[in-house]
Amino acid sequence: MRSIRGRGFRELMPLKEALERLERSIEPLPPQEVHISQAAGRVLAEDVRAERDNPPFSRAAMDGFAVRASSTFGASPSNPRYLRLKGEARAGAGWSGSVGEGEAVRVSTGAPLPAGADAVVMLEHVNVLGGEVEVLRAVPPGKNVALQGEDYRKGEVLLSSGTVLGAKEVAVLASLGRSRVRVAAKPRVRVIATGDELAEPGEELEEGRVYEATGYALLHLCRSAGAEAERAGIVEDRREALREAVRSAASEADVVLITGASSVGEHDLVPEVLQELGRIEVHGIAMRPGEPSGFGRLGRTLVFMLPGYPVATLFSFEALVRPALQLMQGAEPSCPYPAVRAVLRRKIASELGRRDFVRVRLERAGEGYEAEPVRVSGSGVLSSMLRAHGFTVVPENTEGVEKGESIEVRLFTPLQGACCGG
Amino acid sequence: MRSIRGRGFRELMPLKEALERLERSIEPLPPQEVHISQAAGRVLAEDVRAERDNPPFSRAAMDGFAVRASSTFGASPSNPRYLRLKGEARAGAGWSGSVGEGEAVRVSTGAPLPAGADAVVMLEHVNVLGGEVEVLRAVPPGKNVALQGEDYRKGEVLLSSGTVLGAKEVAVLASLGRSRVRVAAKPRVRVIATGDELAEPGEELEEGRVYEATGYALLHLCRSAGAEAERAGIVEDRREALREAVRSAASEADVVLITGASSVGEHDLVPEVLQELGRIEVHGIAMRPGEPSGFGRLGRTLVFMLPGYPVATLFSFEALVRPALQLMQGAEPSCPYPAVRAVLRRKIASELGRRDFVRVRLERAGEGYEAEPVRVSGSGVLSSMLRAHGFTVVPENTEGVEKGESIEVRLFTPLQGACCGG
Numbered sequence: 001m002r003s004i005r006g007r008g009f010r011e012l013m014p015l016k017e018a019l020e021r022l023e024r025s026i027e028p029l030p031p032q033e034v035h036i037s038q039a040a041g042r043v044l045a046e047d048v049r050a051e052r053d054n055p056p057f058s059r060a061a062m063d064g065f066a067v068r069a070s071s072t073f074g075a076s077p078s079n080p081r082y083l084r085l086k087g088e089a090r091a092g093a094g095w096s097g098s099v100g101e102g103e104a105v106r107v108s109t110g111a112p113l114p115a116g117a118d119a120v121v122m123l124e125h126v127n128v129l130g131g132e133v134e135v136l137r138a139v140p141p142g143k144n145v146a147l148q149g150e151d152y153r154k155g156e157v158l159l160s161s162g163t164v165l166g167a168k169e170v171a172v173l174a175s176l177g178r179s180r181v182r183v184a185a186k187p188r189v190r191v192i193a194t195g196d197e198l199a200e201p202g203e204e205l206e207e208g209r210v211y212e213a214t215g216y217a218l219l220h221l222c223r224s225a226g227a228e229a230e231r232a233g234i235v236e237d238r239r240e241a242l243r244e245a246v247r248s249a250a251s252e253a254d255v256v257l258i259t260g261a262s263s264v265g266e267h268d269l270v271p272e273v274l275q276e277l278g279r280i281e282v283h284g285i286a287m288r289p290g291e292p293s294g295f296g297r298l299g300r301t302l303v304f305m306l307p308g309y310p311v312a313t314l315f316s317f318e319a320l321v322r323p324a325l326q327l328m329q330g331a332e333p334s335c336p337y338p339a340v341r342a343v344l345r346r347k348i349a350s351e352l353g354r355r356d357f358v359r360v361r362l363e364r365a366g367e368g369y370e371a372e373p374v375r376v377s378g379s380g381v382l383s384s385m386l387r388a389h390g391f392t393v394v395p396e397n398t399e400g401v402e403k404g405e406s407i408e409v410r411l412f413t414p415l416q417g418a419c420c421g422g
Numbered sequence: 423m424r425s426i427r428g429r430g431f432r433e434l435m436p437l438k439e440a441l442e443r444l445e446r447s448i449e450p451l452p453p454q455e456v457h458i459s460q461a462a463g464r465v466l467a468e469d470v471r472a473e474r475d476n477p478p479f480s481r482a483a484m485d486g487f488a489v490r491a492s493s494t495f496g497a498s499p500s501n502p503r504y505l506r507l508k509g510e511a512r513a514g515a516g517w518s519g520s521v522g523e524g525e526a527v528r529v530s531t532g533a534p535l536p537a538g539a540d541a542v543v544m545l546e547h548v549n550v551l552g553g554e555v556e557v558l559r560a561v562p563p564g565k566n567v568a569l570q571g572e573d574y575r576k577g578e579v580l581l582s583s584g585t586v587l588g589a590k591e592v593a594v595l596a597s598l599g600r601s602r603v604r605v606a607a608k609p610r611v612r613v614i615a616t617g618d619e620l621a622e623p624g625e626e627l628e629e630g631r632v633y634e635a636t637g638y639a640l641l642h643l644c645r646s647a648g649a650e651a652e653r654a655g656i657v658e659d660r661r662e663a664l665r666e667a668v669r670s671a672a673s674e675a676d677v678v679l680i681t682g683a684s685s686v687g688e689h690d691l692v693p694e695v696l697q698e699l700g701r702i703e704v705h706g707i708a709m710r711p712g713e714p715s716g717f718g719r720l721g722r723t724l725v726f727m728l729p730g731y732p733v734a735t736l737f738s739f740e741a742l743v744r745p746a747l748q749l750m751q752g753a754e755p756s757c758p759y760p761a762v763r764a765v766l767r768r769k770i771a772s773e774l775g776r777r778d779f780v781r782v783r784l785e786r787a788g789e790g791y792e793a794e795p796v797r798v799s800g801s802g803v804l805s806s807m808l809r810a811h812g813f814t815v816v817p818e819n820t821e822g823v824e825k826g827e828s829i830e831v832r833l834f835t836p837l838q839g840a841c842c843g844g
Contacts, residue, residue, distance in 0.1 A: 167641075167643045171639035175632070205474075224462070339836075
C-alpha cells in the first residue's frame with residue numbers, strides 16, 4: 001500500500017494497521033453477573049447450554065383432545081369417528097391415566113400430553129356428546145403437539161460467549177430457568193472536550209466561542225456500544241489543565257476520549273500530554289474525515305485522540321472507538337447502521353491509500369436507491385449530518401467511485417416503516 | 423377483503439383495521455424536559471429552531487494563514503507570493519485588526535476569520551520567513567473557511583417534533599446551546615404473565631411446568647421502543663387473581679401487556695376479565711402467529727392481550743404494541759429491523775385474508791441473499807428464533823410466495839461487519 005502524508009503528519013497509518021494495533025492492545029473486561037431483566041444490550045461472557053430438554057415434556061400445542069392419531073384415521077364430517085372421553089389435562093396439571101385406541105382426553109394449550117396419546121384434534125373439529133367425542137377430521141401422529149426436546153436438547157450450546165443479548169436471547173435464557181447470567185462489564189468511558197473556544201450548552205455564548213457538541217454526541221455513541229459513559233467537561237488548551245484532566249479521567253475509566261487539539265499544530269497539546277503521561281501507539285490515520293485521530297495508553301486505560309469537529313469525530317468513533325468498546329466486551333466488531341446498496345449519482349474522488357467516509361442522501365429508484373454525495377465545505381458542518389441518510393466507505397485501493405457504480409451505504413436511520421409491512 | 427375465521431373466533435379482524443382502531447384510541451403522553459446527556463432514544467416534543475447562525479461567525483477550517491484570496495493568485499512553489507505577517511488569531515481569541523491586500527494573519531482551526539480575510543492558506547503551503555510569509559499555492563475565496571451560517575441559519579427548523587433523538591441530533595441540540603429539551607414522557611408499561619404452568623426463572627421447576635420467558639422478552643422489547651417497562655409477575659388462571667393483577671397494573675401504567683389466556687378456550691380468562699373491568703376494542707386478528715391478540719382499555723390505560731408463546735408474542739408486539747408505544751410518544755411507527763431483499767428458496771403457503779410473519783434463514787448468494795423459511799412445528803419453538811436471521815411478511819392479498827420470488831426480509835441482527843468497511 002502506498003503511504004500518504006497528512007496535514008502536518010510525516011506519515012499516516014492505514015486504518016487496517018491501526019485497527020490491528022488497537023486489537024492487540026485491548027484487554028478484555030472482567031465478567032460480572034446480572035439479572036435477565038437487566039441483560040439486554042450486554043455481551044454474554046459464558047457459553048449457555050441447555051440443562052434440560054425443551055419442551056421439558058411433550059405438550060398440547062392447541063386446545064382440543066389428545067388421542068392416538070390412528071383412532072382418527074378416515075374421520076371426516078360425513079364419516080366421524082367416536083372416541084370415549086376419559087378426562088382432562090390442563091396446563092400445569094396433567095392427567096395421570098393413559099390414552100388407548102378409541103379414547104380421548106380433553107387438553108388445553110400447554111398441558112402435558114397424556115401417556116399413550118400422540119396427537120391433538122383441535123376443538124373446532126370435534127363435537128362433545130356426553131361421554132363421547134365426535135371427531136370430524138383425521139390427524140397424523142405429532143399433529144398439534146410440541147414434542148419434548150423439539151425446541152432444544154439437554155447439553156446443546158444455545159448462546160455462545162460474545163453474543164450481544166437482545167429480547168430473543170433473554171427469552172431463551174428465561175426458558176432455560178436462568179435468572180442471572182454472566183456478561184462482560186460495561187466499559188467505563190470518560191469524555192474530555194478540549195478547546196479555549198468551547199462553551200457549555202445552556203450558558204451564554206461569548207463572542208468567538210462555540211458550544212461543545214462533540215462530547216455529547218460521543219456520550220450517546222459510547223452508550224449505544226454498551227459502555228457506561230460520562231463527560232468529564234471542557235478543558236482549556238493549557239498543558240497543566242489538560243494533564244490533570246487526562247490523569248483524573250484515566251484513574252476512573254477504562255477508556256478516555258479526548259476531542260480536539262489532536263493534530264500537529266502548535267496548540268495541539270493532546271499528543272504531547274499523552275506521550276508525557278503514558279505512550280502513543282498510533283497518531284495520524286489515512287482516513288478522511290478523522291485524519292488526526294490516534295490512541296495510546298495511560299496505565300491500563302486506553303486513551304483516544306479524536307478530532308474536535310462533531311462530524312469528523314463520528315467517523316473516528318465508528319472506525320476506532322466502537323470496535324474497541326465491542327472487543328473489550330468480548331464481542332465481534334459490528335456496525336449498527338444497516339447496509340443498503342445504491343447507485344451513485346455523481347462521481348466521488350478520493351486519494352489512493354486513504355479510506356474516505358462520504359455522507360450521502362438517498363432517493364428511491366424502483367426497488368432500489370440512488371445515492372447523492374452531500375456537498376460539504378468542512379467537517380464542522382453538522383446540519384449535513386441531518387441531511388445525509390448515511391455514508392459510504394471508499395477504500396484505500398481506489399481513487400474514487402464513478403457515477404453509475406453500485407455502492408454500499410450504511411444508514412444512520414432506518415428508511416422502512418412499521419414492522420408489520422404497513 | 424375476505425374475512426376469515428380463526429380458531430374459536432367468529433371472525434378475525436384484518437391487521438390494518440386493528441391498527442386503525444388502535445391509532446384512534448391512542449392518547450399522546452405529556453411532554454417533559456430532559457438534559458441532553460439523557461436525551462438519546464427519546465422522542466422530540468417540540469420543533470427545534472436555530473436561535474442564531476452556525477457557525478456564529480466565519481472561522482478558519484484549517485491551521486494556516488488568513489488572507490485575501492486575491493493576494494495569492496498566481497502563487498506556486500516556483501513563483502511564491504510574499505505577504506506581511508500582521509498577527510495571530512486563535513480559537514476563542516480573535517484578532518482585532520483587518521487583513522488587507524498583501525497581508526496575512528496566522529490562524530488556528532476554529533479561530534474567527536479576521537476582518538478583510540476571505541480564505542485560509544494551509545500551514546503546509548507556507549514558509550514563515552521572519553515578518554513575512556512565503557505562499558506556495560493560490561487559494562480561491564472561501565477556501566478553508568467555514569462561513570457564518572453555512573451550517574444553518576437563524577430561524578431554520580433543524581429538528582421536528584416526533585424525531586427520535588440519536589447522537590447526531592443531540593450534537594445539533596448542543597451546538598444550538600440547548601442543554602435541555604422537551605421530549606415525550608416514556609410510556610410506563612407493566613407486563614403480566616398468566617398461566618398455572620408458569621414458573622419464575624431461578625426457581626425449581628416442578629413437573630408439568632415451564633419457565634416464564636415471554637414477559638422477559640416483552641420487557642426488553644418495550645424498552646427498545648422507549649418505554650419504562652417492568653414485569654408485574656406471574657398470575658394463575660383464576661378470575662379473581664387476574665382481575666386484581668390487571669386492576670393494580672393498570673392503576674400505575676399507561677400500557678398493560680397480558681400474555682397467555684387470550685384465546686377463546688374455557689380457561690382463557692383474559693378477554694372476560696378485560697371486558698368486565700373495562701372494554702375490549704379488538705380481539706382476534708387475521709395474522710399468524712399472533713391470531714389471539716387484541717386490545718382494549720381500562721380507564722386511560724391501554725391493555726393488550728397477547729399470546730403466551732414467546733415467538734407469537736414477538737410478532738404481536740411488533741405488529742401492535744411497538745406502533746402503539748411509538749404513537750404515544752408522538753413518533754411515526756418504524757421498524758428496528760433493517761430490511762434486505764432476498765430470493766426465496768422454497769414456496770411459502772399462506773391463507774388469503776391473513777397476514778403471515780414467516781421466519782427465514784439467509785445465505786449469501788453473489789451480492790444478494792437467498793432466504794430459506796425456518797421449519798417449525800409450533801410457535802413455542804424458541805430456538806427457531808435463534809436459527810432465523812429475520813422474518814418476511816406475507817400480505818393478506820396473496821395465498822403465498824413462490825420459490826424464486828424476491829422478498830423483503832427484516833433482520834433480527836445486522837449481517838454486516840464493522841462500520842469502517844473491514
